[in-house]
Amino acid sequence: MSLFVFGIGYTAGHYLGDARSLEIDGPAIGTVRTADKVEALGRKGQAALVFDDGHADPAIETALAQADRLLVSVQPGLNGDPVLSRFTDSIAASPLASIVYLSTIGVYGDHGGAWIDETTPAEPLSERGRARVAVENAWLSLGQRTGKSVQILRLAGIYGPGRNALDDLRQGDARRIDKPGQVFNRIHVDDIGRAIGQAFAFRGGCRVWNVTDDEPAPAPEVVAYAARLMGLEPPPLIPFGDAPLSPMARSFYAANRRVSNRALTQDLGVTLAYPTYRDGLSALWAAGEGRGPV
Template identity: 50%
Template sequence: MKLLILGVGYSAGFFAREALARGWEVTGTVRTAEKAERLSREGIRTLVFDGFAVSSSLATAIAEAAAVLVSVQPGEAGDPAFQALGPALEAAPALRWIGYLSTIGVYGDHGGAWIDEDTAPRASYRSQLRLQIERDWLALGERSGKAVQIFRLSGIYGPGRNPIVKLRTGTATRLVKPGQVFNRIHVDDISGILMASIAAPRPGAIYNVTDDEPAPPQDVVVHAAALAGLTPPPETPFDPAKLSPMAASFYGENKRVSNALVKREFGYAFRYPTYREALPVLLAGGD
């Protein structure tokens, strides 16, 4: 299997390593030569793609790929990967699966209610761009006959990026907004769900990628502190005036996102159904 990953960041990097462990041939793109060199030392053949110029090596990787994961951050004008590489992807002869990593942020606020993939988005202005990019990729799939899938990710955590690390570095907070919950997903389960989709593509599918338990963020911090033998930070009442606009916007969206579709369609068993299973493993592994 030849896999091309457009934008090897945190989540896509874990997926690349899992693919390599399965014996797949993996090519990825990053924006700088320094990062390309670092990833290449891990065995990930990495090319530089600045969002505009398409090298001959990248053109060849597209032509040979059986699966392409798109994990490129949107720009002000949309998805640079779609804009620069869309025609080549449509024409790629071996390509049978395209996955686009989106966000549950497109659903907006639902007052803490449960939602699923059939729920109409209530996107903020910030998320309208993501929705349009999703539509662009799905339309590419319809035109080309290739299986395009959208994966709406919740809050990502895993090795090096979790509440225990924040507690150790003094950056953890315990901000309390009554009734507020956040949805989260371990990076290993992102990889697992992507692998399940590649094994059983469904053109035009949209999947929520989130674990079983939306939870108040302060509860997760307290649980992590107890496991690590650390003192949790004091509770701080929610006050949007004291937050950055971005942080305030996160707390302005409250929803419980269902993962029933990936369980039902793929028979997927979560490696970390909640943070309670994941945090001890992260602690044992050095966080």
């Protein structure tokens, strides 16, 4: 088995680097946006090719023709998915049996804090979210046309090594913004890797899966727990209306929902290593995250 990845970033990079999640015997190769990143990954032993809006390495076509599995971790633009725009015919004609597309729970929009699952209609609040839904549907359509397994993983807020509340506190970037009733859904990057592996093995038709932990929680609680692990006083609460947020950051607070992972754990068979933020942060702290002067 061999793997091709469009978009080796934080999440796909962790998946590639986690030998436990890779059930492949052949090569794993993917794309990045610049030649500098190709060189940086090469120094770590990871082969990569350049693919961005203006250039695609010709070797991508050859690699696709030899791959059994495809992981897509490229954000769409408002005009669609750059991967499908450039490589639909090649992917359709390739021997690829299984495709996993990484999306976001942001497509659900706002549900006032209510529990939702994969049967809940996607009602995104932004044009960016509507573009994402269109791309999801395009991948599912490709799977239905070609008989390839296409699994859409809608990811919650991602945290893990180098991207967590412990490091935010150490760097002085952590804030506790108080919006009563607001919760966010999270997932550890290692558990995303477990979901990707199970999605590649799934043979029940093309489906959508929510990838999130067991416990949606208010952001201030997460920061407070990280502070307790570090032996610090948590930052003071800032009323949402007074918080100096960018328009992008403020838009995340417009959506309030509790996303169920029942299908992920029961139907897809993923056993989460970090079912709550407490499990994830405690493990990160034990591994040395957040250490050093504050």
